[in-house]
Structures are given as C-alpha cells and as structure tokens.
Amino acid sequence: NVTAITGFVSRTEPDPKWEFPRNQLKIEQTLGEGEFGRVLRAQALNIGNQPGYTTVAVKTLKDDAGERELADLLSEYQLLKEVSHPNIIKLLGASTVPGGPVYLVIEFAEHGSLRNYLRRSRHLHTDLHIQTNPMQNLSQPTEHYDEPKICDITPNEILSFAWQIANGMAYLSDIKLVHRDLAARNILLASEKVCKISDFGLTRDIYQDDAYFKRSKGRVPIKWMAPESLSDHVYTNKSDVWSFGILIWELVTLGASPYPGIVVQSLFHLLKTGYRMERPENCSVILYKVMRSCWSLDPEKRPTFSELSMKFEKMLGDKV
Numbered sequence: 275n276v277t278a279i280t281g282f283v284s285r286t287e288p289d290p291k292w293e294f295p296r297n298q299l300k301i302e303q304t305l306g307e308g309e310f311g312r313v314l315r316a317q318a319l320n321i322g323n324q325p326g327y328t329t330v331a332v333k334t335l336k337d338d339a340g341e342r343e344l345a346d347l348l349s350e351y352q353l354l355k356e357v358s359h360p361n362i363i364k365l366l367g368a369s370t371v372p373g374g375p376v377y378l379v380i381e382f383a384e385h386g387s388l389r390n391y392l393r394r395s396r397h398l399h400t401d402l403h404i405q406t407n408p409m410q411n412l413s414q415p416t417e418h419y420d421e422p423k424i425c426d427i428t429p430n431e432i433l434s435f436a437w438q439i440a441n442g443m444a445y446l447s448d449i450k451l452v453h454r455d456l457a458a459r460n461i462l463l464a465s466e467k468v469c470k471i472s473d474f475g476l477t478r479d480i481y482q483d484d485a486y487f488k489r490s491k492g493r494v495p496i497k498w499m500a501p502e503s504l505s506d507h508v509y510t511n512k513s514d515v516w517s518f519g520i521l522i523w524e525l526v527t528l529g530a531s532p533y534p535g536i537v538v539q540s541l542f543h544l545l546k547t548g549y550r551m552e553r554p555e556n557c558s559v560i561l562y563k564v565m566r567s568c569w570s571l572d573p574e575k576r577p578t579f580s581e582l583s584m585k586f587e588k589m590l591g592d593k594v
C-alpha cells in the first residue's frame with residue numbers, strides 16, 4: 275500500500291489552480307544542469323499571493339530529453355501539488371500550456387543543495403563551539419583558512435538538519451510516499467537554514483552525478499540504496515531509512531562521498547556479509563549508533579522516521 279513517487283503521467287490539461295504564464299517569468303541564470311534537465315533561477319511576477327517579483331527556481335528539460343523525462347517531470351508536478359510540509363520544497367506554479375517548455379516553478383532555496391553547502395563549510399576559518407556529546411569532535415577544525423567566510427556550520431546545526439529531514443520524511447511516510455533518492459544532494463537549504471527535501475526520485479535521471487551508476491533504466495544511486503533495493507528493486511519507507519543513514523554520514527563528514535575507495539560493483543556483497551562504514555572521526559558514538567540502526571539488513575529492524583525524529587529532538591534537547 276506504499277506508493278512510489280515515480281509513475282507515468284502524460285502531459286495533461288493545464289491545471290488552472292497552478293498554471294503560471296511563461297511570460298511572467300524572467301529567467302536569470304542556470305543553477306545546475308544534468309543529462310536531461312536544468313534548474314534555472316528566475317524572477318516570477320505576481321506569483322501566488324506575492325505582488326511584484328519573487329526569486330524562484332524553475333525546473334525544466336533540455337532539448338534532448340525524451341518522453342520518459344517529461345513524464346517524470348509531470349509526475350513530480352502532480353506529486354508536489356499534493357504535499358505540504360515545512361521541510362519539503364514548495365511548488366509555486368507550473369507552465370504547461372502547449373507552445374513552450376514545461377516549467378515547474380518552485381521556491382528558491384538561497385543556500386542551494388545541502389551537499390554543496392556542507393562542502394563549502396569545510397573551507398572556513400571558523401569558531402565552531404567546543405562541544406560535548408553527541409557530536410564530540412566536530413568542532414575541532416585542524417586548519418584555518420584566511421578566505422572570506424562562505425558559510426557557517428555548528429554541530430547543533432548538523433543535528434538540526436538531521437532532525438528536519440527526519441520530520442519531512444516522517445510526513446512522507448505518513449502519506450505513504452517513498453522518496454527513493456534521499457541524499458544530501460537532494461536536500462535544499464533555504465533561508466534560516468531550513469532543510470527542504472526535493473528531487474522526488476523523478477529527477478534522478480536528470481542530474482549528472484558520479485553517485486549514479488549508469489544503467490539502461492537511468493542512473494541509480496547505488497551507494498545510498500538499501501540491500502533489498504539493490505537485489506530486488508524493493509523500495510519502502512524502510513529503504514528510505516537506510517538512505518537516511520547514509521545522509522547522516524554525509525552530514526557528519528561535511529559532504530564526503532560514501533564508501534570511499536569501494537567500487538559500486540562490490541558493495542552489495544560487502545553489505546550482505548555485514549560490512550558497514552566505520553564511525554567517522556568526528557562522529558559521536560550515539561550518532562553512529564543511530565546511523566548503524568538505519569543500516570540493519572532486516573528492514574523491519576530499522577527505526578521509523580518518527581522514531582528518528584524523536585531521537586534527534588532528544589539529542590538536540592540534551593545539548594542545550
């Protein structure tokens with residue numbers, strides 16, 4: 275009874291509730307692009323209840339995209355209409371009337387993807403707080419750089435990111451949706467450092483990324499996938515929980531690539547025989563236990579997102 279987010283939706287009649295005129299969008303620049311898709315930054319005139327111009331992100335397809343990619347984009351459109359949660363990216367409108375490209379207009383996240391944000395934060399001369407549990411050593415940068423400050427990150431923020439993402443995922447579980455591509459690259463960071471889950475599986479073919487193993491059916495994020503997804507293509511909220519464990523690892527390592535030095539071809543066998551990533555240097559035992567619980571071979575033994583959310587809430591509370 276759990277519905278995967280992906281699914282075929284053909285180009286249908288424009289939805290008057292969401293349709294937004296293309297000529298009210300002033301495209302400014304490309305934020306990112308992949309094999310078949312592109313994300314643009316634009317100014318939208320009078321979108322929603324907002325008079326004047328609003329900065330937005332526009333998701334669209336490249337010229338060489340096919341029917342499948344169009345179906346995925348429209349499917350994401352249908353899905354985004356239905357979801358509403360502070361930790362899930364918000365749809366503002368869409369331009370689908372024939373005679374131009376399909377545009378999904380979504381809220382603009384000023385800090386971009388969480389993965390890039392985390393990686394940028396490494397190059398700081400920072401004064402992260404000295405902390406105790408649960409993120410014991412995260413605050414001890416070994417090097418100081420003289421570059422201007424790009425972004426700031428504290429151990430508490432890392433926990434807050436994990437908590438926010440768990441909350442968004444708990445909501446998706448409640449409405450019986452499976453994300454299937456949960457990873458730091460698919461979380462956006464909006465103002466006030468609010469995490470927004472995005473890229474609902476549908477766009478996983480779109481972005482060129484080493485994380486995706488090229489397959490005939492598209493690009494598959496092997497290193498984020500649960501063993502049962504790798505072997506049997508089974509995707510559930512519990513396989514999302516496995517990916518969430520990898521995401522916590524990405525958070526703690528400030529955006530490192532998982533399983534360094536391990537080729538994707540050998541991963542499944544390693545996981546089946548009990549191998550798991552070791553505790554990162556700067557990760558507390560408590561937090562490591564949480565990520566390991568997400569990596570139980572038996573999906574039923576993994577925590578639920580609401581349990582994870584409560585866990586992080588407690589860890590955040592303990593720190594204050």
Ligand code: ACK
Nearest residue numbers: 305306313331380381382383386387390
């Ligand atoms: O880290 P980034 O700048 O943030 O690089 C990626 C790129 O587009 C490809 O996904 C950025 N991006 C995607 N959606 C949004 C959005 N809604 N707001 C701001 N940036 C976005 C992302």
